[in-house]
Every structure is written in C-alpha cells, then in structure tokens.
Amino acid sequence: MRVLLLHPPIGRDLPPNQRTDNLSICYIAAVLKRDGHEVEVLDSAVMGLGPRETINAVLARNFDCLGITSTHEQKDFFVKLVRSVRARRKDALLIAGGYLATLSAYKLLTICPEVDLLIRGEGEAVTSEVFSKLAHGEDCRSTPGIAYIKDGKPVINPMPPLIADLDTIPFPDRTSLVAGPKEMQVSIAASRGCYHRCSFCCINSFYELSGGHAPRFRSPASFVDEIESIVETTGRKDFMIIDDDFIGPGPKMRARAAQIGDEIRSRKLGITFSIECRADEIDEDLLKLLKEAGLTGVFLGIESGVQRQLDIFNKQLTVEQNVRALEMARSTGINVKAGLILLDPYTTITEVEEAQRFIRENQLSSLSLESRVKLYPGVPLAEKVRADGLLIERDGIDLDYRFKDPTVGLMHRVTKTSAAVSDSVKAMKSRFGLGGKR
Numbered sequence: 001m002r003v004l005l006l007h008p009p010i011g012r013d014l015p016p017n018q019r020t021d022n023l024s025i026c027y028i029a030a031v032l033k034r035d036g037h038e039v040e041v042l043d044s045a046v047m048g049l050g051p052r053e054t055i056n057a058v059l060a061r062n063f064d065c066l067g068i069t070s071t072h073e074q075k076d077f078f079v080k081l082v083r084s085v086r087a088r089r090k091d092a093l094l095i096a097g098g099y100l101a102t103l104s105a106y107k108l109l110t111i112c113p114e115v116d117l118l119i120r121g122e123g124e125a126v127t128s129e130v131f132s133k134l135a136h137g138e139d140c141r142s143t144p145g146i147a148y149i150k151d152g153k154p155v156i157n158p159m160p161p162l163i164a165d166l167d168t169i170p171f172p173d174r175t176s177l178v179a180g181p182k183e184m185q186v187s188i189a190a191s192r193g194c195y196h197r198c199s200f201c202c203i204n205s206f207y208e209l210s211g212g213h214a215p216r217f218r219s220p221a222s223f224v225d226e227i228e229s230i231v232e233t234t235g236r237k238d239f240m241i242i243d244d245d246f247i248g249p250g251p252k253m254r255a256r257a258a259q260i261g262d263e264i265r266s267r268k269l270g271i272t273f274s275i276e277c278r279a280d281e282i283d284e285d286l287l288k289l290l291k292e293a294g295l296t297g298v299f300l301g302i303e304s305g306v307q308r309q310l311d312i313f314n315k316q317l318t319v320e321q322n323v324r325a326l327e328m329a330r331s332t333g334i335n336v337k338a339g340l341i342l343l344d345p346y347t348t349i350t351e352v353e354e355a356q357r358f359i360r361e362n363q364l365s366s367l368s369l370e371s372r373v374k375l376y377p378g379v380p381l382a383e384k385v386r387a388d389g390l391l392i393e394r395d396g397i398d399l400d401y402r403f404k405d406p407t408v409g410l411m412h413r414v415t416k417t418s419a420a421v422s423d424s425v426k427a428m429k430s431r432f433g434l435g436g437k438r
Contacts, residue, residue, distance in 0.1 A: 305358025
C-alpha cells in the first residue's frame with residue numbers, strides 16, 4: 001500500500017532554526033516501512049509550506065492512504081484538507097492520529113465524517129495492526145484504539161495498553177530531514193509521559209486513555225544509538241530532546257539523565273542538544289555534566305511569576321523556586337528559555353502588573369497581552385472553568401473562555417484586535433511589494 005504521511009503547516013514565517021521534524025509520523029513511517037509498505041513523509045512544517053501549498057502538494061502525489069497527524073490548533077486546516085482530498089480522491093483511505101484525533105474523536109468524526117479512520121493514543125502498534133488487516137483484505141474496525149463512522153454515528157473502540165518497552169519500537173524514519181534547512185534541530189525522545197499533573201496540560205489526558213501517564217523510558221544505550229545513527233546517516237548534529245520532562249524528580253531520575261550524558265560523551269559524537277525540565281529539578285552539577293556532553297539550551301516550565309497562577313496550574317512550585325532555577329541554570333552558561341503564560345480566566349490587572357515585573361526583574365522575554373493559557377478538552381483546568389460558568393464551547397473541540405475580570409477581558413480583546421490589524425497590514429505589504437527600500 002502506498003502511504004503518504006503528513007505533518008500539517010505550522011507557520012511559513014517560522015525561522016529555520018525553530019523548525020523540527022515531527023517525531024510521531026517519523027515513528028509511524030518506520031513501522032510501516034518495516035511492515036513492507038511504500039511510505040512517503042510530507043513534513044510541510046519542515047519545508048516551510050503554507051496551508052494552500054500543503055494541500056496542493058498532497059493532491060499532486062499518488063497514494064492509497066493519507067495519514068495526518070494533527071493538534072487542536074490545526075483543526076480548521078485538517079477539516080479543509082480532508083474535504084479537499086475526499087472531493088478529488090474518492091477511493092483514498094483517509095486516516096488521522098495525534099492529540100486532536102485522540103482527545104476529540106467523537107466531535108471530530110461528527111464535524112468531519114469524510115475521514116475514514118482515527119488512530120488514537122500511541123500509534124505504532126495500532127497502525128501496524130490496521131495496515132496488516134487492510135493488506136490481507138480483513139475488516140480492521142475491531143482493532144483497539146481506532147474510531148470511525150458506522151451508520152452515521154461515531155464508534156469509539158476501547159484503547160489498547162501503552163507500549164511497555166520503548167526500545168522495541170524501530171528508530172524513526174528520518175527521510176523528511178532531507179527537505180529541512182541545515183539550521184533545523186532534529187527532534188528525538190528518550191521517554192514518553194510525565195510524572196506531573198499541570199492542570200492545563202493534555203499530556204496526561206492523552207496517556208491516561210490507555211491506562212497510564214507515568215513516564216516510560218528508553219535505555220540510555222538505545223537512545224544514544226539513535227543519535228549516533230542520525231549523525232552517521234544525515235550529518236546533522238543539533239538535537240532537540242522533546243521529552244516532556246527530561247530530568248524528572250528525585251535522585252534516580254537525575255542519575256538517569258547523567259547516564260545519558262555520560263553515554264553521549266563516551267562516544268565523542270560532537271553533538272549539541274537542548275532539553276525541557278521543571279524548575280524544581282535544576283541541579284547545577286548535572287547541568288555542567290550535560291553541558292560537557294553538548295547541552296546548549298534548557299527550556300524551563302516556569303509558567304508564571306504569580307503564585308496564584310502557579311497554584312491554579314497545579315505546578316506545585318513557588319515563585320522563589322522559579323527564580324532560583326533561573327539563576328542556577330544561567331550560572332552554568334547554558335542558554336535558558338522560560339515557558340510563560342500571562343493570562344488565565346481568573347487573572348486580575350494587579351497580577352498582570354506583577355507578572356510583567358517578574359519578567360523584567362528576571363530578564364525574560366516580554367510577553368504580549370495576547371499570551372494566555374490554552375484549554376483542551378478534558379484537562380482539569382477546562383473542567384474548573386466550565387464549573388465556574390466561564391467556558392465557551394464552539395464545536396466541542398475549540399475551547400475558549402471569558403475572563404472573570406471584565407477589565408482584563410477588554411484589555412485582551414483590544415490587544416488581539418490590534419495584533420490582527422498589524423498582521424493584515426504586513427500581509428498586504430508583502431503581497432503587493434510595499435514598504436521596501438526605495
């Protein structure tokens with residue numbers, strides 16, 4: 001079977017050094033190739049394609065099946081793409097996976113019945129089973145982990161268990177890197193899942209559907225084997241470790257992170273890499289060890305300099321811990337980026353001022369007044385907002401909210417409108433060649 005796997009566009013203006021390949025479809029491509037299928041990966045984000053260019057690129061290719069990974073933010077594009085392909089490729093099998101298909105299966109099938117099949121949760125084992133049945137002319141609708149339309153109504157099958165041993169999954173297929181800019185980081189994962197339960201995060205919701213959320217780990221040797229393979233086959237040496245929490249809590253997890261650093265150093269691969277972790281896991285000695293292995297950047301999930309926000313986000317952190325983590329990480333000479341959220345449904349004007357003061361005092365990148373927490377179906381914060389009568393549901397997939405403080409709501413609307421006007425002016429200037437040097 002000829003399979004085209006698509007990673008939707010994420011913005012044409014994204015700088016090359018901020019692009020990265022989509023690891024989920026790279027894993028799916030590897031599994032399908034192992035099983036004997038003909039696979040092409042179209043990573044429009046890596047290639048810098050816009051929505052219209054992506055749809056045209058899909059329609060220009062020959063395939064029996066189109067597989068699409070999608071987030072909630074990409075829902076509108078997903079629906080437009082599926083309808084465009086269905087109108088022109090009546091016989092093509094259209095399959096979707098990712099967070100959108102997993103967390104919003106029923107609603108997605110309701111608004112977009114043109115899609116044939118959703119693969120929910122971890123996709124490798126389910127995809128392999130589905131395509132094996134299709135190749136043998138069998139009915140795949142009994143497969144755990146899928147959803148589909150029957151007699152006009154969505155059918156949601158039970159979820160399979162999570163993959164116990166991540167080392168059994170083949171290394172991701174990296175052919176999409178060929179089309180990527182040389183400045184691009186290569187995404188790679190040493191684990192799946194997260195110990196923590198931030199109230200706005202959908203990671204736990206994703207994995208809990210399959211009966212768990214605590215991290216599962218690859219062996220350090222297997223993880224570094226993959227890095228070495230990528231260096232040897234592509235020549236790329238800059239990596240983004242996308243683990244939701246690379247270090248993890250407690251001495252055992254710090255020891256594991258150190259073991260990965262030692263494994264990288266011992267092989268003398270000459271790579272650089274970045275990680276994500278929490279403020280309460282920063283350890284100066286560990287960061288220095290990882291720096292010797294090639295660590296150049298740390299993304300810290302700070303989220304806020306306002307204690308009330310940290311509490312409602314269930315970060316189980318204090319503002320003081322965030323400040324100490326920033327100071328400690330910076331003392332090692334490693335580049336530090338902080339994840340920050342300015343607004344939530346309960347933010348007050350006083351808290352906006354407090355947050356901006358925190359940003360200035362800690363020399364962080366300033367935040368637009370557009371910056372606010374995103375809500376996803378099923379996450380704890382969304383349910384609290386619903387209970388408080390502030391949630392706005394448009395189609396059961398796109399969640400929005402009113403601000404409890406009307407002044408904050410007005411401030412956000414004005415800022416958002418101003419930004420939209422500015423973007424429109426820039427687009428017009430670009431389209432008609434205005435604003436250039438004379």
